[in-house]
Amino acid sequence: MLSANRKLSDPSAFRTLDWFTVVLYLLLVLAGVVSIYAASYDFDHASIFAFTEFSGKQLRWIGLGLVLGLIILLSDYRIYETYAYPLYVGMMILLVVTAIIAPDTKGSRSWLKFGPVSLQPAEFAKCATALALAKLFNSYNFKLKSPASYAKAIGMILLPIVLIICEKETGSALAYLALFFVLYREGMSGMVLLAALAAVVIFVVSVKYTDPMIGGMLKGEFIVSLLIMLTSAAMAGLYARSLEVMRNVGLCFLVSVGAMFLCQSLGWELPWKWIFVGEIVLAAVYFIVMALRDHLPKLLVCAIFALGSVGFSFSVSAVFDHMAPHQQNRILVSLGIKADPRGAGYNVNQSMIAIGSGGLTGKGFLNGTQTKLKYVPEQHTDFIFCTIGEEQGFVGTAAVVLLFLALILRIITIAERQPSTFVRVYAYCVASILIFHLCINVGMVIGLCPVIGIPLPFFSYGGSSLWGFTLLLFILLRLDAARKQFRS
Numbered sequence: 001m002l003s004a005n006r007k008l009s010d011p012s013a014f015r016t017l018d019w020f021t022v023v024l025y026l027l028l029v030l031a032g033v034v035s036i037y038a039a040s041y042d043f044d045h046a047s048i049f050a051f052t053e054f055s056g057k058q059l060r061w062i063g064l065g066l067v068l069g070l071i072i073l074l075s076d077y078r079i080y081e082t083y084a085y086p087l088y089v090g091m092m093i094l095l096v097v098t099a100i101i102a103p104d105t106k107g108s109r110s111w112l113k114f115g116p117v118s119l120q121p122a123e124f125a126k127c128a129t130a131l132a133l134a135k136l137f138n139s140y141n142f143k144l145k146s147p148a149s150y151a152k153a154i155g156m157i158l159l160p161i162v163l164i165i166c167e168k169e170t171g172s173a174l175a176y177l178a179l180f181f182v183l184y185r186e187g188m189s190g191m192v193l194l195a196a197l198a199a200v201v202i203f204v205v206s207v208k209y210t211d212p213m214i215g216g217m218l219k220g221e222f223i224v225s226l227l228i229m230l231t232s233a234a235m236a237g238l239y240a241r242s243l244e245v246m247r248n249v250g251l252c253f254l255v256s257v258g259a260m261f262l263c264q265s266l267g268w269e270l271p272w273k274w275i276f277v278g279e280i281v282l283a284a285v286y287f288i289v290m291a292l293r294d295h296l297p298k299l300l301v302c303a304i305f306a307l308g309s310v311g312f313s314f315s316v317s318a319v320f321d322h323m324a325p326h327q328q329n330r331i332l333v334s335l336g337i338k339a340d341p342r343g344a345g346y347n348v349n350q351s352m353i354a355i356g357s358g359g360l361t362g363k364g365f366l367n368g369t370q371t372k373l374k375y376v377p378e379q380h381t382d383f384i385f386c387t388i389g390e391e392q393g394f395v396g397t398a399a400v401v402l403l404f405l406a407l408i409l410r411i412i413t414i415a416e417r418q419p420s421t422f423v424r425v426y427a428y429c430v431a432s433i434l435i436f437h438l439c440i441n442v443g444m445v446i447g448l449c450p451v452i453g454i455p456l457p458f459f460s461y462g463g464s465s466l467w468g469f470t471l472l473l474f475i476l477l478r479l480d481a482a483r484k485q486f487r488s
Helices: 019-040 054-074 084-101 121-138 147-166 170-185 190-208 219-238 243-266 272-294 298-321 325-334 346-358 384-416 421-445 463-481
Strands: 112-114 117-119 212-214
Touching: 019 054, 019 384, 019 463, 054 463, 084 121, 084 147, 117 463, 121 147, 121 170, 121 421, 121 463, 147 170, 170 190, 170 421, 190 219, 190 298, 219 243, 219 272, 219 298, 243 272, 272 298, 346 384, 346 421, 384 421, 384 463, 421 463
Parallel strands: none
Antiparallel strands: 112 117
């Protein structure tokens, strides 16, 4: 918390400013401008500084962003905690207004137009959400221990996600999920992350493996049932410290699997899907009974995990069917189920060709053939990384990733040296958002993730994205510069 008797005037933030982070920021944005110029260059193009070109426009956004950063560094550090909640409420209202009045742009209603300028409020709402979450954790006696505290923290993250999805901007909404890692740092049980990972695995396996197995049971259903039961049994042993329960549940299910293959070899058809579901439900009941008998409340968590996993597995098809056709196609292409080289898979295929053709050292600056011939759509925005891969090769892409890694590690270092919970939580919010954007953007460019429209921080063309990350970073720098004026 802030000391109540501090003077209103602070020493200049520049004396205690983390200049190493500033240098990393400048290197990233300048490398981004060069990459944008390379991605949009052709022989008729003007200078990199021409405001008629994407690179020139990005330089203008960078200049304005630096002015914004200077204003933040000269501001009173106390305002960011004082006005965190009003700023959050204001941004949520703006997201609602955006969903109502924003024009339709490529199927999304997420951009507000101010004459020739368009801004995306979802990018700025990340900063407001991070500040509000930090203030929540810094409030008196707040701990992630009760259902009410979990509801407040999770609700604060889910609200912007819901509002942005209403704008039909799913990619930007998913970026807010990165804030759940902050909750884990501040005391959230690892079971929540395990449940989230299990949901992803169940979804992917259920969608990818649909070949019939036995008695109408799909291959994906069998794999999911096996994973649920074995994971529940392992949790009973490792998490609840009950080796007896782990042994009994694991052996029972493995015997059933053996019986299934034996029946298959004999040509006997049984409703194995429902047999396995019944076993998982019985295992959950067994967890509950043993939890009450041996006073092991963690076995109740195992039971909830088993039942929740089964319930989610039955909802996968409904969730997938309610997705938009283009979202379904992107998932199917990413999982290798569907080949659509001229449709949903076109961007990724061309991007991988561009990166692969770069080899170790690349083709040289402005010499990328995929780039010059415009094979990769949106290569100056979401697919900017493939331009780096083609022209600078593995060496260039590794250098970019290392720059990001240095920035993220520096932010974590800044977080851990804070005496204030408010600044520490905010710093981890910034680091989590950067990690999510980096991993998902690079993942979708090289074909590991579905294409969901996540920009590469400081590199992808766009003022909203650049300003959003500049706000996040420079507010952290201002708070860190005043760390000696905070008390724990």
